[in-house]
Amino acid sequence: MANMIMASSRTLIRASTASLPPPPPSQKLPILNHITLPRLQLPLLNNLSLKIPIPNPNQTLKSLSVLAATSLALAPPSLAAEIEKAALFDFNLTLPIIMVEFLLLMVALDKVYFSPLGKFMDERDAAIREKLSSVKDTSSEVKQLEEQAVAVMKAARAEISAALNQMKKETQAEVEEKIAEGRKKVEAELQEALASLEKQKEETIKSLDSQITALSQEIVKKVLPTV
Amino acid sequence: MESLTILDNMNVLLCSINTLKRLYDISAVEVGQHFYWQIGGFLVHAQVLITSWVVIAILLVSAILVIRNLQTIPTFGQNLFEYVLEFIRDVSKTQIGEEYGPWVPFIGTLFLFIFVSNWSGALLPWKIIQLPHGELAAPTNDINTTVALALLTSVAYFYAGLSKKGLAYFSKYIQPTPILLPINILEDFTKPLSLSFRLFGNILADELVVVVLVSLVPLVVPIPVMFLGLFTSGIQALIFATLAAAYIGESIEGHH
Numbered sequence: 001m002a003n004m005i006m007a008s009s010r011t012l013i014r015a016s017t018a019s020l021p022p023p024p025p026s027q028k029l030p031i032l033n034h035i036t037l038p039r040l041q042l043p044l045l046n047n048l049s050l051k052i053p054i055p056n057p058n059q060t061l062k063s064l065s066v067l068a069a070t071s072l073a074l075a076p077p078s079l080a081a082e083i084e085k086a087a088l089f090d091f092n093l094t095l096p097i098i099m100v101e102f103l104l105l106m107v108a109l110d111k112v113y114f115s116p117l118g119k120f121m122d123e124r125d126a127a128i129r130e131k132l133s134s135v136k137d138t139s140s141e142v143k144q145l146e147e148q149a150v151a152v153m154k155a156a157r158a159e160i161s162a163a164l165n166q167m168k169k170e171t172q173a174e175v176e177e178k179i180a181e182g183r184k185k186v187e188a189e190l191q192e193a194l195a196s197l198e199k200q201k202e203e204t205i206k207s208l209d210s211q212i213t214a215l216s217q218e219i220v221k222k223v224l225p226t227v
Numbered sequence: 228m229e230s231l232t233i234l235d236n237m238n239v240l241l242c243s244i245n246t247l248k249r250l251y252d253i254s255a256v257e258v259g260q261h262f263y264w265q266i267g268g269f270l271v272h273a274q275v276l277i278t279s280w281v282v283i284a285i286l287l288v289s290a291i292l293v294i295r296n297l298q299t300i301p302t303f304g305q306n307l308f309e310y311v312l313e314f315i316r317d318v319s320k321t322q323i324g325e326e327y328g329p330w331v332p333f334i335g336t337l338f339l340f341i342f343v344s345n346w347s348g349a350l351l352p353w354k355i356i357q358l359p360h361g362e363l364a365a366p367t368n369d370i371n372t373t374v375a376l377a378l379l380t381s382v383a384y385f386y387a388g389l390s391k392k393g394l395a396y397f398s399k400y401i402q403p404t405p406i407l408l409p410i411n412i413l414e415d416f417t418k419p420l421s422l423s424f425r426l427f428g429n430i431l432a433d434e435l436v437v438v439v440l441v442s443l444v445p446l447v448v449p450i451p452v453m454f455l456g457l458f459t460s461g462i463q464a465l466i467f468a469t470l471a472a473a474y475i476g477e478s479i480e481g482h483h
Contacts, residue, residue: 088259088431093269094371098279099379105283105340110332113290117305117312118331120297 258435260361261369272369274358279366281351282344311339315468322472323479330475333383337376338468341367345430345460349437349453365460368431370423377423380471381415388478396478418474422467429463 264273293304301309315335319327348365356363366372388396400411433456440449 087261089370090259090261090272091371091374092271093266094272094275094369095375095378097271097276098366098372098375101279101283102336102340102376102379105286106332106336108287109290109336109339112287113294113308114312114332114335116294117297117308118316121309121312124299 262358262361272361272371274361274363275366275369275372278347278353278363279344279372282340282347282366285343285347286339311335318465318469319472322469323476326479327472330383330387330472334468334472334475337380337471338464341376341426341467342461342464344372345464346457348430348434349456349460364434365430367426368434370427373423373427374419376426376467377419380422380474381419383471384418384474384478387475391479399478422470426463426467429459433459 261275262273263270264276265271289304290308293308297305312335315338316327316331318338319331319334323330344365344367348368353363388399400408402411433452437449437452437456440452
């Protein structure tokens with residue numbers, strides 16, 4: 001950049017000093033001593049003979065601005081020894097080297113950090129989740145066992161009541177049997193008794209009949225004495 | 228008469244320029260000064276390479292030391308690395324979606340490299356090592372580094388789109404309407420440009436501000452700016468990684 005400004009300043013210097021007499025070397029300003037510049041090509045100026053017909057005040061202004069530019073152009077070469085192309089947008093081989101470094105870093109980090117730690121974390125997560133879910137399962141198992149117990153109890157009770165009912169029925173049947181037997185016996189004895197009573201009744205009637213005839217004969221005898 | 232006036236003016240101007248030069252010597256801010264090496268026929272910025280090697284060494288050595296012995300109940304170091312990995316996975320998952328797994332190393336390395344570079348530039352005492360020309364600083368203060376990372380991101384999202392959709396990937400240029408074709412093409416240039424310049428500008432500017440402040444008032448005043456620098460450089464690392472993931476996600480995503 002400084003070179004560009006220097007190149008442009010050379011043409012400016014030639015144009016501006018065209019109308020001036022060449023300054024004698026003794027009048028050279030002390031400040032300019034340390035500047036190493038290519039010498040102003042003064043002998044060439046006489047061949048150029050540029051005549052700029054401009055009115056005076058404008059010429060002063062113009063030459064002032066031109067001088068400002070030249071002085072600024074004169075100064076950077078002295079600083080340039082220390083600055084040496086201040087380059088912010090300086091693209092060079094660094095770019096692809098950084099790309100390669102980054103890709104190698106990516107592969108290395110993946111092998112050393114991302115993959116092993118990632119796998120470890122995922123496994124740990126899965127193990128914890130499994131343990132959690134297994135804990136939940138046993139609580140449901142307990143509930144199942146409880147229900148089973150309740151069902152068993154119910155079944156037992158049902159059995160018991162069924163057995164009880166059956167026993168009741170059986171004993172009732174027995175009881176009724178015995179009652180029926182007893183009743184039959186009683187009836188049979190009753191029949192016997194009735195039959196015997198009937199017999200006795202007939203015997204007594206028969207005996208009564210004979211007694212009745214005897215009695216009636218006696219009564220007749222007594223009633224009819226003279227006969 | 229005229230010539231005298233002109234020479235006087237020249238004199239005045241040169242005096243002021245000389246004082247400026249003396250001030251420059253006092254402040255000695257070296258902007259854009261690089262320490263050049265020559266490899267083959269090419270120049271490289273050696274200060275960037277050196278600091279990038281230091282950053283890579285920090286990352287790899289710390290990772291190796293921690294990941295050697297993994298416990299179910301983590302130690303402090305392992306916990307820190309687990310947090311970072313979860314953070315990176317979260318960023319990738321949010322931006323890319325379900326197929327984020329293969330991209331975690333890329334996004335993670337991007338985030339870690341930029342983060343450690345920026346913070347190393349701010350925290351490590353690089354000035355101890357005197358270079359013959361230029362100085363050591365964060366590797367991300369160089370346009371080569373940031374453009375390299377941005378170009379890699381570009382390649383990554385192109386690769387993502389092409390590997391998922393094949394040549395149908397190029398239909399995205401005429402989505403949602405073909406009128407936007409020039410804008411979509413322009414996007415492919417502005418994405419890496421903005422990524423690289425955002426990071427480059429932030430890091431370089433912060434360094435410059437700190438250096439200038441330190442050269443003017445070296446005691447207490449630069450400290451808040453340094454903290455601000457730490458904060459913004461961390462954020463810039465996150466932004467770079469998030470945007471990279473977002474571009475990849477955008478390339479991968481299915482139809483709207």
